[in-house]
Amino acid sequence: MTTSVGIVTPRHADFDSPLTLRSGGVLPAYRLVYETYGTLNRERSNAVLICHALSGSHHVAGVYADSPRSTGWWDNLVGPGKPLDTNKFFVIGVNNLGGCHGSTGPSSINPETGKPWGSAFPFVTVEDWVETQARLADLLGIERFAAVVGGSLGGMQALQWTLAHPDRVRYAAVIAAAPRLTAQNIAFNEVARQAIMSDPEFHGGDYYAHGVVPTTGLKLARMVGHITYLSDDAMGAKFGRKLRHGTKQYHWDVEFEIESYLRYQGDKFAAYFDANTYLLATKALDYFDPAFEFGGDLVAALARARADFLVASFTTDWRFSPERSRELLFALMHNGRSVSYAEIECPAGHDSFLLDDPQYHAVMRAWFDRIEV
Amino acid sequence: MTTSVGIVTPRHADFDSPLTLRSGGVLPAYRLVYETYGTLNRERSNAVLICHALSGSHHVAGVYADSPRSTGWWDNLVGPGKPLDTNKFFVIGVNNLGGCHGSTGPSSINPETGKPWGSAFPFVTVEDWVETQARLADLLGIERFAAVVGGSLGGMQALQWTLAHPDRVRYAAVIAAAPRLTAQNIAFNEVARQAIMSDPEFHGGDYYAHGVVPTTGLKLARMVGHITYLSDDAMGAKFGRKLRHGTKQYHWDVEFEIESYLRYQGDKFAAYFDANTYLLATKALDYFDPAFEFGGDLVAALARARADFLVASFTTDWRFSPERSRELLFALMHNGRSVSYAEIECPAGHDSFLLDDPQYHAVMRAWFDRIEV
Numbered sequence: 001m002t003t004s005v006g007i008v009t010p011r012h013a014d015f016d017s018p019l020t021l022r023s024g025g026v027l028p029a030y031r032l033v034y035e036t037y038g039t040l041n042r043e044r045s046n047a048v049l050i051c052h053a054l055s056g057s058h059h060v061a062g063v064y065a066d067s068p069r070s071t072g073w074w075d076n077l078v079g080p081g082k083p084l085d086t087n088k089f090f091v092i093g094v095n096n097l098g099g100c101h102g103s104t105g106p107s108s109i110n111p112e113t114g115k116p117w118g119s120a121f122p123f124v125t126v127e128d129w130v131e132t133q134a135r136l137a138d139l140l141g142i143e144r145f146a147a148v149v150g151g152s153l154g155g156m157q158a159l160q161w162t163l164a165h166p167d168r169v170r171y172a173a174v175i176a177a178a179p180r181l182t183a184q185n186i187a188f189n190e191v192a193r194q195a196i197m198s199d200p201e202f203h204g205g206d207y208y209a210h211g212v213v214p215t216t217g218l219k220l221a222r223m224v225g226h227i228t229y230l231s232d233d234a235m236g237a238k239f240g241r242k243l244r245h246g247t248k249q250y251h252w253d254v255e256f257e258i259e260s261y262l263r264y265q266g267d268k269f270a271a272y273f274d275a276n277t278y279l280l281a282t283k284a285l286d287y288f289d290p291a292f293e294f295g296g297d298l299v300a301a302l303a304r305a306r307a308d309f310l311v312a313s314f315t316t317d318w319r320f321s322p323e324r325s326r327e328l329l330f331a332l333m334h335n336g337r338s339v340s341y342a343e344i345e346c347p348a349g350h351d352s353f354l355l356d357d358p359q360y361h362a363v364m365r366a367w368f369d370r371i372e373v
Numbered sequence: 374m375t376t377s378v379g380i381v382t383p384r385h386a387d388f389d390s391p392l393t394l395r396s397g398g399v400l401p402a403y404r405l406v407y408e409t410y411g412t413l414n415r416e417r418s419n420a421v422l423i424c425h426a427l428s429g430s431h432h433v434a435g436v437y438a439d440s441p442r443s444t445g446w447w448d449n450l451v452g453p454g455k456p457l458d459t460n461k462f463f464v465i466g467v468n469n470l471g472g473c474h475g476s477t478g479p480s481s482i483n484p485e486t487g488k489p490w491g492s493a494f495p496f497v498t499v500e501d502w503v504e505t506q507a508r509l510a511d512l513l514g515i516e517r518f519a520a521v522v523g524g525s526l527g528g529m530q531a532l533q534w535t536l537a538h539p540d541r542v543r544y545a546a547v548i549a550a551a552p553r554l555t556a557q558n559i560a561f562n563e564v565a566r567q568a569i570m571s572d573p574e575f576h577g578g579d580y581y582a583h584g585v586v587p588t589t590g591l592k593l594a595r596m597v598g599h600i601t602y603l604s605d606d607a608m609g610a611k612f613g614r615k616l617r618h619g620t621k622q623y624h625w626d627v628e629f630e631i632e633s634y635l636r637y638q639g640d641k642f643a644a645y646f647d648a649n650t651y652l653l654a655t656k657a658l659d660y661f662d663p664a665f666e667f668g669g670d671l672v673a674a675l676a677r678a679r680a681d682f683l684v685a686s687f688t689t690d691w692r693f694s695p696e697r698s699r700e701l702l703f704a705l706m707h708n709g710r711s712v713s714y715a716e717i718e719c720p721a722g723h724d725s726f727l728l729d730d731p732q733y734h735a736v737m738r739a740w741f742d743r744i745e746v
Contacts, residue, residue, distance in 0.1 A: 181614070183611070183613055184608050184609070186629050186631050186632065187596075188600060190635055190636075194596065194639075195593055197625065198589045200573055219571075220564060220567060220571070220593065223563070227557060227560045227561060227564070236557070238556070239556040240555075241554070241556065241665075250395075250396035250398075250496040255659065256556070258556040258560050258563070262563055262564070266567075283628075286628065
């Protein structure tokens with residue numbers, strides 16, 4: 001029987017020693033917001049870190065007491081009796097640095113100025129996120145994770161964990177991810193960034209001071225992103241050419257249902273997400289490339305990894321296609337790593353990693369079941 | 374030996390009888406700008422109409438005397454000795470109604486107000502374009518075309534010609550097109566439209582009166598469009614993850630070469646193309662669906678066609694994939710039509726139809742050679 005982890009409460013950790021980032025930027029101090037589910041065992045051997053994707057957060061599972069519809073973004077995967085079973089594992093979700101859900105980010109107050117960081121917030125990278133997550137692990141007394149797990153940009157963090165801290169990760173699950181973005185991936189990110197930065201209410205990133213938000217640009221960015229999260233077929237099955245009014249109206253309002261869906265998704269996102277965080281996260285995606293320092297040689301780049309891997313991809317994911325996961329698979333295998341690879345037939349495209357597809361969850365359950373704690 | 378058609382001069386035709394459009398809108402009068410190459414034979418049997426795509430024009434081949442770099446958009450295909458040989462055929466290119474290259478469009482003066490049409494310009498459809506092209510053919514004394522040819526949105530017009538005027542088209546080439554857009558296609562168009570319409574300088578479509586142009590929105594629209602014109606592989610081969618400065622700069626300026634390319638393409642386009650024309654053309658794309666009045670039955674919809682068809686697609690075209698061309702192929706074959714089908718391996722994606730790929734041009738040449746005039 002599976003149930004929810006129930007009511008959860010975010011916690012936070014404040015770090016007072018300065019952090020130098022890959023970009024050269026320095027944060028004098030920072031806060032990380034996180035949640036935990038389950039109980040850390042006496043041996044401290046059952047901790048699993050969940051890394052979030054572009055628009056995710058630390059709120060992975062459960063609900064907040066004051067908001068019954070606030071279910072965590074991976075609640076279908078994480079909980080008592082669920083594939084990532086909180087009866088067995090101690091699960092940690094953390095909001096990444098630069099985020100907008102409580103961890104220090106561009107909308108936080110810069111102690112030097114007493115105003116929001118805005119455009120002065122330094123660039124953050126996947127490598128930086130892993131370093132801050134490692135500091136949080138130190139604080140929680142976790143020397144070694146049973147597993148580090150993530151989908152999409154979260155999968156990149158899981159991979160980076162195995163490279164930066166090979167002795168601190170026993171198992172790593174890299175789901176619907178890629179070892180680095182393609183030119184097309186970067187191109188979509190660039191459109192999103194240009195949409196935000198060209199919004200007159202962006203004010204060079206310092207919109208907080210003007211009491212406005214670049215919602216128009218952020219909405220456009222989300223609309224573009226959303227198209228890439230879904231497969232052509234899934235959109236076709238859900239919306240096809242369905243007309244809102246049954247007949248063509250010849251107007252600029254919603255004509256086809258897909259337009260309504262996209263506008264709604266864009267508006268919803270722009271109402272709560274911080275534009276600067278979105279910008280920073282797309283740059284972190286672009287920059288991530290463990291092979292870069294190895295002349296593009298991914299096999300050489302992954303030689304440091306020691307973890308036992310799960311690499312999973314979805315047949316209809318065209319943002320990070322199975323081909324990209326297979327690049328990772330082959331590079332890990334060339335290094336003699338133990339890798340389970342699942343190419344899952346799920347019609348939903350990139351978003352599949354968030355769904356409770358039976359085949360996908362069966363793979364996840366079997367993989368987590370293998371992990372001894 | 375192949376040569377250029379050389380110096381060309383656009384001509385125009387003015388139509389003074391009112392035109393009622395599919396949308397219900399009425400144009401009291403309108404102008405069509407066109408070019409011709411080659412000579413109409415005595416039997417008037419060698420005319421070929423070229424229909425243009427989203428951002429095309431009547432300027433298909435040759436150059437303008439005052440602008441040596443103004444080569445027509447399909448100059449590699451059309452000319453003496455070229456696949457569409459102007460020694461044999463009389464070729465016509467026409468700027469569609471609603472365009473911004475000289476035919477009556479939103480930037481033209483509305484005779485009733487003495488000001489640009491702007492937001493008052495009526496919606497135009499593929500069906501309307503074909504009707505106005507037919508009026509132009511009447512004027513030029515062309516009862517029946519040897520062929521009507523188009524790529525992408527132009528291919529939809531070629532198809533519509535065979536349905537609206539089956540007796541006036543002997544051969545039809547529908548290249549890199551689709552019988553109707555998918556939800557994903559519409560979604561990309563909707564992002565482009567929202568980018569333009571949410572630009573503060575759009576002024577509800579009446580920006581002419583304000584002396585401004587919504588270049589920011591139009592640039593974004595073109596950037597999104599451009600991604601869908603190229604294949605992932607073509608972008609990868611051309612740009613990959615090439616850094617502009619060799620190392621990461623951690624700034625918002627161009628970091629990867631693909632960003633520079635996209636920005637450049639967007640700026641270039643926004644500097645000359647009319648935003649209202651772009652909006653109208655994306656709507657025409659969305660609306661086109663010959664099967665709509667037949668309950669979605671494409672076979673029934675195409676029963677009227679009498680032409681001898683060429684359907685061509687490109688393996689790497691993900692905007693209008695080969696699968697979409699095959700839908701058209703099968704529906705035509707079910708109707709007993711003669712159809713040549715070519716699925717061409719060209720790495721360039723949707724844009725392949727504009728290139729002089731040897732396999733593609735060999736197909737085109739062989740097909741045009743078959744046409745007796």
